[in-house]
Amino acid sequence: MTRRITWTLLVLTSVLLVLAVVPLAVLMTARERVAFRDSQRAATRVIAAVAEEHLSDHKPATVMRQELDAAARVGDCAAVYDASARLVASTPCGAARGVEAEELAEKVLSGHEPEPPENEGRLLTAEPAGEIRAPSGAVVLARSAAPLDARISAIWGWSAVIASAGLAASVLLSVRLARWVSRPLSRLDASAQRLGEGALDERADVGGGPSEVRRLAATFNTMAARMEALVHGHRAVLADVSHQLRTPLAALRLRLDVLAAGAGGDTTEELASAEEEIARLSRLVDGLLAVARAEQVTTRPVAVRVDEVVAERVAAWSPVAEERGVRLTAPDGPALSAALGAGHLEQILDNLIANAVDAVPEGGHVTLDHRATGGLVRVRVRDDGPGMSPEAKAVAFRRFGNPEAKGTGLGLAIVHRLVTSNGGTARLEDTPGGGLTVVLELPLRPEA
Known part of the structure; x- marks a missing residue:
C-alpha cells in the first residue's frame, strides 16, 4: 500500500509540475527574447536618428561618432550605411560589417523588415535612417546573445530547481501519508493474524491513523x-x-x-x-x-519432523496392535518437516491409529506413509477393515456424527480440529481392496 500511494502521488505531482513549470518557462523565455530584441532595436534607432541628421541634413558626424563610441563601450557593434549600402562609419568591432550585414542593410533600404539573423554569437538588427519609404541610409547593430542565453539558462535552471523541490516535497509528504495510513492497517493485520492463531486476548491499537x-x-x-x-x-x-x-x-x-x-x-x-x-x-x-x-489450541507453528513422529508413534502403538492381532507398519519415507503446533501431530496420529486398530479385525493391517507433494506433506493412515459408508464418511468429522462409530465418535472430530487449525486438510478415502484411508495434507516447512 505504501508503494502504491507513493507512486500515485509522485506521478500526479510530476504531471502537474510538467503542465505548470514547462509552459511558464517557455513563456518567460519568449518574453526575454522579445525584451532583448526590443532593447537592441531601440539602441539601433538611437544611432539611426543621429545618422539620418548626418546623411540627409549633412550635419557634422560628431554626434553620430559619439553614439557609435557609446555602443562600443557597452559591447555592441554598429555600422552606418548610406542609401547605396556603402559603409559610412562603424565601431572597431567588425560584427556589423561584412556581406551579411550589407545584405541586411539593403533589405532595410528596400523597405523590408528582415528577421534578425545571428552572426558569431551576436544578433543583428537593422533600422532605416530617416523615412521608411525613402531612407537616407541604414544602421546595423550587432549585440552579443550571451546575456540572453544566460538569462534563459537561469530561467530553465530555476524552473528545474523548483520542480525538483516540489517533487522532493511530494515524495516526502506521500511517504509520510502512506505510512500514516498503512502503519495502523499493518498493525491491525498483525492483530487479526494473531487472533486467528488463537490469541483471543489480542486487541488492535486504536490510537493512530485516519x-x-x-x-x-x-x-x-x-x-x-x-x-x-x-x-x-x-x-x-x-x-x-x-x-x-x-x-x-x-x-x-x-x-x-x-x-x-x-x-x-x-x-x-x-x-x-x-x-x-x-x-x-x-x-x-x-x-x-x-x-x-x-x-483450546493456540497454533504456534514449529518445525516437526514427520518421518520421526510417524516412526515413534508406530513403535508406541505396535504392542497394542500385536495384542489385538493387527499388523502396524510404516515404510521408510523421506525426511520431511511440517509447520505444526508442538505435539499436535502426535495427538493426530494417536487418534487415527487407535481408530484403525479398533476397526480392523484380527489379522488385519494398518499402514502409515508420508511424502511431499505440491508444497504439502501428505500423510496417509490406511487400514483393510470394514471401511465406512458414504453417508458415514460425509459426517465423520463432526462430533458424534458417525452413527457407525464403535467408540465415542469424537476421535476424527479432534483430528479435523487439530489439522485445520494448523492450516491443513483432512479427508477420508476408500482403501483399494477394502478398508478406510485417512489422508492428511499438512503445510510443508522447507529445511533451512
Missing part, C-alpha cells in the same frame, strides 16, 4: 472481545460439564462394583451391563475433555 482506520480497529476489538467471551464460555461449559460428570460416574461405578461383588445370577449380568454403560459414558466424558483441549 478516523476510518481507528473506527475499524475499534470494531475489530469489539468483535474480538465478543469472540473471546463466546469461545471461553463454550469451553468453560464443556469443560465444567465434563468434569462434573466424571465424579458421579466414578462414584456410580464403584457402587456397582460393590453390588456386583455381593450379587449373583441375573443380578450380576444386569450389573455387568450397567458397568459397561458406565464405562462407555466415562469414555464419552474423556472424549469431550479431549475435544475441549483440542479447541
Whole structure:
C-alpha cells in the first residue's frame, strides 16, 4: 500500500509540475527574447536618428561618432550605411560589417523588415535612417546573445530547481501519508493474524491513523472481545460439564462394583451391563475433555519432523496392535518437516491409529506413509477393515456424527480440529481392496 500511494502521488505531482513549470518557462523565455530584441532595436534607432541628421541634413558626424563610441563601450557593434549600402562609419568591432550585414542593410533600404539573423554569437538588427519609404541610409547593430542565453539558462535552471523541490516535497509528504495510513492497517493485520492463531486476548491499537482506520480497529476489538467471551464460555461449559460428570460416574461405578461383588445370577449380568454403560459414558466424558483441549489450541507453528513422529508413534502403538492381532507398519519415507503446533501431530496420529486398530479385525493391517507433494506433506493412515459408508464418511468429522462409530465418535472430530487449525486438510478415502484411508495434507516447512 505504501508503494502504491507513493507512486500515485509522485506521478500526479510530476504531471502537474510538467503542465505548470514547462509552459511558464517557455513563456518567460519568449518574453526575454522579445525584451532583448526590443532593447537592441531601440539602441539601433538611437544611432539611426543621429545618422539620418548626418546623411540627409549633412550635419557634422560628431554626434553620430559619439553614439557609435557609446555602443562600443557597452559591447555592441554598429555600422552606418548610406542609401547605396556603402559603409559610412562603424565601431572597431567588425560584427556589423561584412556581406551579411550589407545584405541586411539593403533589405532595410528596400523597405523590408528582415528577421534578425545571428552572426558569431551576436544578433543583428537593422533600422532605416530617416523615412521608411525613402531612407537616407541604414544602421546595423550587432549585440552579443550571451546575456540572453544566460538569462534563459537561469530561467530553465530555476524552473528545474523548483520542480525538483516540489517533487522532493511530494515524495516526502506521500511517504509520510502512506505510512500514516498503512502503519495502523499493518498493525491491525498483525492483530487479526494473531487472533486467528488463537490469541483471543489480542486487541488492535486504536490510537493512530485516519478516523476510518481507528473506527475499524475499534470494531475489530469489539468483535474480538465478543469472540473471546463466546469461545471461553463454550469451553468453560464443556469443560465444567465434563468434569462434573466424571465424579458421579466414578462414584456410580464403584457402587456397582460393590453390588456386583455381593450379587449373583441375573443380578450380576444386569450389573455387568450397567458397568459397561458406565464405562462407555466415562469414555464419552474423556472424549469431550479431549475435544475441549483440542479447541483450546493456540497454533504456534514449529518445525516437526514427520518421518520421526510417524516412526515413534508406530513403535508406541505396535504392542497394542500385536495384542489385538493387527499388523502396524510404516515404510521408510523421506525426511520431511511440517509447520505444526508442538505435539499436535502426535495427538493426530494417536487418534487415527487407535481408530484403525479398533476397526480392523484380527489379522488385519494398518499402514502409515508420508511424502511431499505440491508444497504439502501428505500423510496417509490406511487400514483393510470394514471401511465406512458414504453417508458415514460425509459426517465423520463432526462430533458424534458417525452413527457407525464403535467408540465415542469424537476421535476424527479432534483430528479435523487439530489439522485445520494448523492450516491443513483432512479427508477420508476408500482403501483399494477394502478398508478406510485417512489422508492428511499438512503445510510443508522447507529445511533451512
